[in-house]
Amino acid sequence: METGQHREVGQSKFRFAIALALAGLASLQSIHSRAETAVKIPPPQVDVASNTQGAQETAVFAGGCFWGVQAVFQHTKGVLNAVSGYAGGPRDEANYRQVSQGDTGHAESVQITFDPRQVSYGKLLQIYFSVAHDPTQLNRQYPDVGTQYRSAIFYKDAEQQQVAQKYIAQLDETHAYPKKIATQVSPLQGFYPAETYHQDYATLHPTVPYIAMFDRPKVVSLKQTFPESYREAPALVASRVGSESR
Numbered sequence: 734m735e736t737g738q739h740r741e742v743g744q745s746k747f748r749f750a751i752a753l754a755l756a757g758l759a760s761l762q763s764i765h766s767r768a769e770t771a772v773k774i775p776p777p778q779v780d781v782a783s784n785t786q787g788a789q790e791t792a793v794f795a796g797g798c799f800w801g802v803q804a805v806f807q808h809t810k811g812v813l814n815a816v817s818g819y820a821g822g823p824r825d826e827a828n829y830r831q832v833s834q835g836d837t838g839h840a841e842s843v844q845i846t847f848d849p850r851q852v853s854y855g856k857l858l859q860i861y862f863s864v865a866h867d868p869t870q871l872n873r874q875y876p877d878v879g880t881q882y883r884s885a886i887f888y889k890d891a892e893q894q895q896v897a898q899k900y901i902a903q904l905d906e907t908h909a910y911p912k913k914i915a916t917q918v919s920p921l922q923g924f925y926p927a928e929t930y931h932q933d934y935a936t937l938h939p940t941v942p943y944i945a946m947f948d949r950p951k952v953v954s955l956k957q958t959f960p961e962s963y964r965e966a967p968a969l970v971a972s973r974v975g976s977e978s979r
């Protein structure tokens with residue numbers, strides 16, 4: 734890792750240290766307890782029509798720091814690739830330093846490439862809402878605060894938009910969560926892969942305090958809550974052609 738890369742990743746650890754100091758150890762332990770507990774929710778009543786032709790599909794979700802969201806979907810059966818990156822803003826390009834300022838409009842996001850014969854878009858949404866993050870938090874996710882950590886679904890077509898919106902309405906109507914879902918549903922204007930050192934971060938750095946407290950428990954929750962959708966070996970970006978990350 735270059736010095737600048739160390740500095741940028743270190744900023745995330747600095748944010749965590751500040752949150753720890755401000756909230757106090759007891760409060761952070763309480764946050765950790767909530768973070769590691771998946772919410773059991775029903776599948777969507779409406780799903781994207783099944784694709785039996787074998788064509789790959791993509792989905793883009795944002796839900797706090799992209800490390801944990803990426804890790805969850807890398808361990809999901811049917812996911813061929815999950816890339817950390819940035820989406821939601823008007824810029825033609827994005828990088829970690831810019832997005833971390835919180836004024837680009839981008840959110841830390843994950844682009845998921847999946848085989849619709851093995852996993853549906855609706856199942857990915859169910860895992861996203863249940864395991865990957867807390868969709869009731871507005872412009873934050875646990876210790877990370879700002880619009881760059883918002884909960885958002887970036888749809889690529891009208892069918893994804895409809896399924897996402899109807900699922901949110903379904904979950905709100907059935908009071909699946911004690912609070913209203915804050916997830917935005919927005920058109921995908923572009924996805925910009927994050928820097929190489931952000932890819933596979935949770936897998937490569939499992940003992941980093943932030944990962945151990947907030948991200949690894951999500952993978953455990955996936956295994957426990959969706960055992961039929963869990964796979965032990967993650968689909969790592971590093972194992973694919975380098976053009977998919979930079």
